Amino acid sequence: MTSQARRPNAEGGAEGPLVTVVTCVYNAGEYLRPSLLSIIDQTYTNLDILIIDDGSTDDCFDSVQDLLADERVRVIHQANASKPVAINRALDQIRGEYYAIQDADDISYPTRIERQVRALLNGLHLAAVFCGNELIIDGRAMAPVFAPKGEDDCHSEIRAFRMPALDPTGMFRMSLIGHLRFEPSLQVAETYDYILRIGEEHPMIVLGECLYAYRILPNSLTRRAPAWRKRFESEAFRRACERRGLRFEPECEDRGHRSRNSLLDNNIAAHFIRSVLDLRRSNHRLSALRTGWQCASLHPADPHYYKALAYALIPPGVTSRLRRDFLAIPLETTK
Incomplete structure (x- = not known):
């Protein structure tokens, strides 16, 4: 996290700062492979892909064995302990100057990481950059949200107890928020709590682009x-x-x-x-x-x-x- 930040080249490439992408997995089933592929295939390639297996009991990891051979991918297995505990374990293992969240059943579009890295490089005071998203319902992508929000807009949202954007679309600057951890007692709403705490202390923005697809699971x-x-x-x-x-x-x-x-x-x-x-x-x-x-x-x-x-x-x-x-x-x- 102390290495000099470099700008990504036009294609993203490996010329920019290292980004750790954190994915917590618990029985992600058929969705894990497309989710992981969407990160591996990013235009920005200087990635450290950290997967925390939170005690999965299905065969979801069988479907990604070939993808785990990518030298950028790390997997840590643990007994089931809840998502906030799993994310905190990942935060203790971050290698990148920035880290991004990727839910194990969602999709990041190809330029997501590249665009967010560029925004953080252009705004050295920013703690977080989010982006717009659409929904995946019954296998169909729909309802894109893509309005940009500046620092003042995000500050107003935080003051009103609202997240400026969907939580897994975030990318975070470790030098500013690396000491923070998720609250283990919040088995739900842990990211809501986390993002409010960040926004109360630091500026953030939302890119005016739909770069993420959030899967709706009706039986969760x-x-x-x-x-x-x-x-x-x-x-x-x-x-x-x-x-x-x-x-x-x-x-x-x-x-x-x-x-x-x-x-x-x-x-x-x-x-x-x-x-x-x-x-x-x-x-x-x-x-x-x-x-x-x-x-x-x-x-x-x-x-x-x-x-x-x-x-x-x-x-x-x-x-x-x-x-x-x-x-x-x-x-x-x-x-």
Whole structure:
């Protein structure tokens, strides 16, 4: 982490600082191979790919044996101990000047690492750079979110107890945040807590590009047990209030949920609304309509899921006014 930073060449290449990409794996099944391939095939090649196997019991590692032969890949096996414990073990083994997160079932698009490295090299005071993302639902990529956010925008999000972007899209500067660790007691919302702590002390930005695909797993534990999930989210919120000298008011946390379905899926409709707004802002009206319809199709009998379609249809002037109100909805897409 003390080596001199060098700029990546036009193709990314191995001319820039070393980046450690951390992937925590627990029974990732068929998704591990495409996820790992998406990192191995990055245009930026100066990578240290660190995989923590958190006690997987399926055969997911059988499908990537040939990929593990890549000299940039390291694997550490451990008994199942929870994701925050696994990430903390990875943080103790970081070799790069920067580190990025890659969920074991998600996809990073080819230029993700290159673009984030360039942003960190151009902003030596930045602790983190995030990017936009889309969702993978039933094998289909949809609902890209790609609005840029500057330092002031991100600071405002953090002050409002919101993450500026989806947590696994982050790349972090170790010289500024390398001492921080994830809170082991938060089995869910550990990255929410971590990113709030970083943002309270350091500047960060969000690139205006969709460079990551986040896979929605409808049968995951966090979606089948919303009350269990909410308990950890509430604790992370309480910790943030305590750090800021504010009174903890848990009733404020439910403002983004509008139906039983939205509680079960972490208000995924909010992501679709953001996507529609970004597409409308970029004059992609047909794509906005398609995204709104995809959201409505998730739960055709639930009016909450038609809001994205409404945003796609209403006049731009009305959209601008509603957008200001919509920004109060928290960003939530925990697996």
